[in-house]
Amino acid sequence: MSDFKRLMRLKLKMKQKRPEFKRQDSHRTARIGTSWRRPFGKHSGMRIGLKHRAAVVKIGYRCPALVRNLHPSGLEDVLVNNVKEISALNPETQAARIASTVGKRKRIEMIKKANELNIRILNISKQKQEELLQ
Structure with a gap:
C-alpha cells in the first residue's frame, strides 16, 4: 500500500x-x-x-501534513469561477468546485469544458451534470 x-x-x-x-x-x-x-x-x-x-x-x-486540505478522493479542491480557471487545472491532482455565484449558462459551459479535459467536479453529481447538458 x-x-x-x-x-x-x-x-x-x-x-x-x-x-x-x-x-x-x-x-x-x-x-x-x-x-x-x-x-x-x-x-x-x-x-x-x-x-x-x-x-x-x-x-x-x-x-498529516501531506494530506491536509485534500478532498476525501485525494484530489486538491480548487474553487473555480469561469472556464479559463478550469482549463488551468491539472486533472491528476486537482478537482474543481464551481462557485455558487456562477449562473446556469456559464455552469453548463464549465461542465462541458471539464468533461473535455477529464476534470472532476466535486459539487455536482454525474446525474445532475447529465441533466444540465441536455
Whole structure:
C-alpha cells in the first residue's frame, strides 16, 4: 500500500475520532453560540483540561501534513469561477468546485469544458451534470 493511501486512511480515522469542539458554557444559554472560542478564566475546568469537561482544540488532533486540505478522493479542491480557471487545472491532482455565484449558462459551459479535459467536479453529481447538458 502506498504511503499516500495510508495517510488518507489515517486522516479519515482521525476525523472520525475527533470530538466536536464547542464553546465553553454554550449549552447553558442560547446567546452563546457553539462556535469554538478558547476557554479563558482562572477557574475554568475546560482550560485546565479536567477529564469530565469538553475537549479543547490541541495540535494532536491535526491530520498529516501531506494530506491536509485534500478532498476525501485525494484530489486538491480548487474553487473555480469561469472556464479559463478550469482549463488551468491539472486533472491528476486537482478537482474543481464551481462557485455558487456562477449562473446556469456559464455552469453548463464549465461542465462541458471539464468533461473535455477529464476534470472532476466535486459539487455536482454525474446525474445532475447529465441533466444540465441536455
